[in-house]
Amino acid sequence: MRSSNPQTPSSFxxxxxxxxxxxxxAVFADRLAIVDGERRFTYAEFHDRALRLTGVLAGLGxxxxxxxxxxxxxxxxxxxLHTAIPLRAAVMVPLNxxxxxxxxxxxxxxxxxxxxxxxxxxxxxxxxxxxxxxVRVVLADGQDADLExxxxxxxxxxxxxxxxxxxLAINYTSxxxxxPKGVMYHHRGAYLQALAMAYHTGLDTSSSYLWTLPMFHxxxxxxxWAVTAAGATHICLRAVDPAEIWRHVRxxxxxxxxxxxxxxxxxxxxxxxxxxGQPIEVTTGGAPPSPTLLHRMAQLNIHITxxxxxxxxxxxxxxxxxxxxxxxLDPPSSLR
Amino acid sequence: MRSSNPQTPSSFxxxxxxxxxxxxxAVFADRLAIVDGERRFTYAEFHDRALRLTGVLAGLGxxxxxxxxxxxxxxxxxxxLHTAIPLRAAVMVPLNxxxxxxxxxxxxxxxxxxxxxxxxxxxxxxxxxxxxxxVRVVLADGQDADLExxxxxxxxxxxxxxxxxxxLAINYTSxxxxxPKGVMYHHRGAYLQALAMAYHTGLDTSSSYLWTLPMFHxxxxxxxWAVTAAGATHICLRAVDPAEIWRHVRxxxxxxxxxxxxxxxxxxxxxxxxxxGQPIEVTTGGAPPSPTLLHRMAQLNIHITxxxxxxxxxxxxxxxxxxxxxxxLDPPSSLR
Numbered sequence: 001m002r003s004s005n006p007q008t009p010s011s012f013x014x015x016x017x018x019x020x021x022x023x024x025x026a027v028f029a030d031r032l033a034i035v036d037g038e039r040r041f042t043y044a045e046f047h048d049r050a051l052r053l054t055g056v057l058a059g060l061g062x063x064x065x066x067x068x069x070x071x072x073x074x075x076x077x078x079x080x081l082h083t084a085i086p087l088r089a090a091v092m093v094p095l096n097x098x099x100x101x102x103x104x105x106x107x108x109x110x111x112x113x114x115x116x117x118x119x120x121x122x123x124x125x126x127x128x129x130x131x132x133x134x135v136r137v138v139l140a141d142g143q144d145a146d147l148e149x150x151x152x153x154x155x156x157x158x159x160x161x162x163x164x165x166x167x168l169a170i171n172y173t174s175x176x177x178x179x180p181k182g183v184m185y186h187h188r189g190a191y192l193q194a195l196a197m198a199y200h201t202g203l204d205t206s207s208s209y210l211w212t213l214p215m216f217h218x219x220x221x222x223x224x225w226a227v228t229a230a231g232a233t234h235i236c237l238r239a240v241d242p243a244e245i246w247r248h249v250r251x252x253x254x255x256x257x258x259x260x261x262x263x264x265x266x267x268x269x270x271x272x273x274x275x276x277g278q279p280i281e282v283t284t285g286g287a288p289p290s291p292t293l294l295h296r297m298a299q300l301n302i303h304i305t306x307x308x309x310x311x312x313x314x315x316x317x318x319x320x321x322x323x324x325x326x327x328x329l330d331p332p333s334s335l336r
Numbered sequence: 337m338r339s340s341n342p343q344t345p346s347s348f349x350x351x352x353x354x355x356x357x358x359x360x361x362a363v364f365a366d367r368l369a370i371v372d373g374e375r376r377f378t379y380a381e382f383h384d385r386a387l388r389l390t391g392v393l394a395g396l397g398x399x400x401x402x403x404x405x406x407x408x409x410x411x412x413x414x415x416x417l418h419t420a421i422p423l424r425a426a427v428m429v430p431l432n433x434x435x436x437x438x439x440x441x442x443x444x445x446x447x448x449x450x451x452x453x454x455x456x457x458x459x460x461x462x463x464x465x466x467x468x469x470x471v472r473v474v475l476a477d478g479q480d481a482d483l484e485x486x487x488x489x490x491x492x493x494x495x496x497x498x499x500x501x502x503x504l505a506i507n508y509t510s511x512x513x514x515x516p517k518g519v520m521y522h523h524r525g526a527y528l529q530a531l532a533m534a535y536h537t538g539l540d541t542s543s544s545y546l547w548t549l550p551m552f553h554x555x556x557x558x559x560x561w562a563v564t565a566a567g568a569t570h571i572c573l574r575a576v577d578p579a580e581i582w583r584h585v586r587x588x589x590x591x592x593x594x595x596x597x598x599x600x601x602x603x604x605x606x607x608x609x610x611x612x613g614q615p616i617e618v619t620t621g622g623a624p625p626s627p628t629l630l631h632r633m634a635q636l637n638i639h640i641t642x643x644x645x646x647x648x649x650x651x652x653x654x655x656x657x658x659x660x661x662x663x664x665l666d667p668p669s670s671l672r
Contacts, residue, residue, distance in 0.1 A: 012501070027657065165348070199535045206660045231657070321363065321567070324542045 014164040016187040017194050017225035021047050021083045028205065028231040036076040036236040043231070046080070053084035055154030056147065060115055060138065064089035064159060067170065069113035069135065071095045071104070071122045073238040074211040074220075077140040077147065081117065082215075082224045085169075086187065089159040092169040093182075094216035097122060099175075101129060107172050107180055108135050117147060121238065164188040171218055173311045183311045185219070193314035194225035200319055201255055201281055201305070207232035210248050210256040212240060221257060221283075221315030242269040255281045260289040263304075267296045276301040283307050285316060291332045350500040352523035353530050353561035357383050357419045364541065364567040372412040372572040379567070382416070389420035391490030392483065396451055396474065400425035400495060403506065405449035405471065407431045407440070407458045409574040410547040410556075413476040413483065417453065418551075418560045421505075422523065425495040428505040429518075430552035433458060435511075437465060443508050443516055444471055453483060457574065500524040507554055509647045519647045521555070529650035530561035536655055537591055537617055537641070543568035546584050546592040548576060557593060557619075557651030578605040591617045596625040599640075603632045612637040619643050621652060627668045 013019075024033065025047030033046040041049065062068055068085050070092060072078040085092045093111045095104055108116065108129065116135045118126035120142025130137045140147040165186045172180035203209065209227045211234060213220055227234050232255075235248055242265045245256075249266075258266075263284060282297070285307040289297075297304050307316035349355075360369065361383030369382040377385065398404055404421050406428060408414040421428045429447045431440055444452065444465065452471045454462035456478025466473045476483040501522040508516035539545065545563045547570060549556055563570050568591075571584055578601045581592075585602075594602075599620060618633070621643040625633075633640050643652035 028659070031659065195531060195535065199531065202538065202540075204538075205657060231659075321541060323364070323367065323567075 014161055014187065015191040016086065016161050016164060017168075017190045017222070017229075018083050018086050018161070018187075019191070020194065020225050020229040021050060024228050024231050031205070031231060032233045033228070034076045034079060034234045034236065037238070039076060041076060043228075046076075046228075049076075049151065050080045050083040050087070051156040051158065052151050052154040053080050053147075054087045054159075055157040056150045057084060057088045057090065057115075058157035059150065059154065060136070062088050062090050062115060065167065066090045066115075067093050067111045067113040069093040069095055069108050069111065069116045070216070071097060071116060071118040071126055071129075072140065072215070073097070073119045073121050074215050074236045075119050075141070075238060076236060077117070077119055078215045079224060079228075079234055079236075082219065083228075086161070087158045089161060089166065091167050092219075094169065094171060094219065096172070096174070096216050097214070099180075101125060103175065103180065105129055105133055107182075108133055110180075111170055111172075111182060119238075120145075161187055164191075169219055171311050185314060189314050190219065190222055190225060193222040194229050197221060197223055197226040197316070198230045200321070201226075201283055203227060203230035203232050203255060205231040207254045208235055208252050209233065210235045210245065210253040211237045212245060212262055213257040218309070218311055218315035221309070223257065240265075242266055243271065246271050249276065249280060253280065254278075255283075257283040257285075259286045260284055260293060261287075263289060263293055263297060263302075267293060267300070279303050281305065283316070285309060291335060295331065295335045350497055350523065351527040352422065352497050352500060353504075353526045353558070353565075354419050354422050354497070354523075355527070356530065356561050356565040357386055360564050360567050367541070367567060368569045369564070370412045370415060370570045370572065373574070375412060377412060379564075382412075382564075385412075385487065386416045386419040386423070387492040387494065388487050388490040389416050389483075390423045390495075391493040392486040393420060393424045393426065394493035395486065395490065396472070398424050398426050398451060401503070402426045402451075403429050403447045403449040405429040405431055405444050405447065405452045406552070407433060407452060407454040407462055407465075408476065408551070409433070409455045409457045410551050410572045411455050411477070411574060412572060413453070413455055414551045415560060415564075415570055415572075418555065419564075422497070423494045425497060425502070427503050428555075430505065430507060430555065432508070432510070432552050433550070435516075437461060439511065439516065441465055441469055443518075444469055446516075447506055447508075447518060455574075456481075497523055500527075505555055507647050521650060525650050526555065526558055526561060529558040530565050533557060533559055533562040533652070534566045536657070537562075537619055539563060539566035539568050539591060541567040543590045544571055544588050545569065546571045546581065546589040547573045548581060548598055549593040554645070554647055554651035557645070559593065576601075578602055579607065582607050585612065585616060589616065590614075591619075593619040593621075595622045596620055596629060597623075599625060599629055599633060599638075603629060603636070615639050617641070619652070621645060627671060631667060631671045 024043045029044040030042050033043040034041040093113050116137050119140045126137045138146045168187045169185040170182040172182050280302045282302050283305045306320040308318040309316035360379045365380040369379040370377040429449050452473050455476045459475050462473045474482045504523045505521040506518040508518050616638045618638050619641045642656040644654040645652035
């Protein structure tokens, strides 16, 4: 009885964000997991596709520690890859779709990726990147949907993760002050960050999360896994368009994350004059939102939570957690 | 760049539930942390007391791995000990205050505890236990408040936890099928369970948790730490009394946990006829609540979540997580 370390195999489970989809498929099998344009997947379907995708990756030669670069819009493919790549014990390298081709080429080469998966929006870029760069391109969707064709015939080929600090993803910084630098994410960190995001934004089984935030940005602040952990619905948005955001916001979306510039676009959108029947929880970061913007958002029934983070911290690391007493504070005199 | 294990000292932090009070004291210093009868403590005060309590424990000879038995009512002392004992790298042995003296004596001896801390309700029992049992008794409160006197003069004496699977507490099973068995809890498990409880019950900074559940029971299902993690308020209830519960429930309590028998007491309480203005979240376990009881609770505006767990699982391990579609289901014919 005097052992100070009770670890036994039966009492230890590795923290990995791949577990969230396993649980969601078991508990919320028939609930709506993903909306991506006209396509809709339940959690059972999402899970089945992610598992079959491990077989596709295996067939493409992807094994433990291999880097897989992804050049994807916010899409069901990107979400599926967020579970499938780690389930091959491989490493996701999400590419910022706004970078120039030389920058993308640098990151692919620096990361050591031999495989590049792209959604249809980036088919041309991906094909050009493969010229003079030893990377094989697989297109996920559109007319040349190689990935989709392979998935239909694949069977699962998962590998287990024994070390929760094994490498999960490499997220490259924006390179403002030099070459982009690769930040190494591990399974444990992403698992804990996903739980933090689900908890602090109050995601639950009745939530719908609109993907205004790019999924390539710190793995979408780990909301790629957090929304699944909560059994909520992912609403994919392949491009930021205020009219489209506003349409979703009026039809059941409960949460989204966006930079203040996106919120400003939304505030100025002509359809936004009459506010929302039910409140929406929004997390914002990057530049601080102005008092005027915060006031306008409150009028629209949009609750803002201000966060701060870095690529190095799995996304948001600091949160302005609301304290009830602050409700009684006066707004700045300019807004009175 | 091909390392598959990015662990470095700078990217690793041990998961231990003692971190929650550190954060709460930093972020919610002036917020109400604990109400225990006439006594009230802010998070700054709660933190300060828990830290000074580590000095008291050090003065009593408590060091790494030492067992400290506690025979305490739901009280500020019990909450303070939940942070102070692990901060001495020592091991809490919470005693079920409803057990017989021979059973308590067996647990104290089996655990190897040399120190027993008791609140005033159990001063007599504790004194009798120390006869013929090599344990030193320290009384926490009441007229012989040795602990309180020592705390006034103590300075902090924390020890660090380097291994998150180090022993945190030993919770003894009820002994229904034989001698009580000691279940060994580690820091990591309690940290994760506390987050799970905070997340699944929606505890946040505006919550007040009423302590109807005994804190000695699986460390209060880890709510002893979860409420602190959320920056919510602990309302201590030293004995289960329906009139007292009902008084709290009408004055701002947002959450509590209770066995169905306690809920039945509450449903039948004569003051309970007119329901509540704001909903209360209640987690219940043990025996399944009957449809009649669930119906009555719904009438009172009390939302029930049904859980199942064991001493071996840090408290609740299975939760009936509500799915919106179920709102449309019919009640049993007997209740229509």
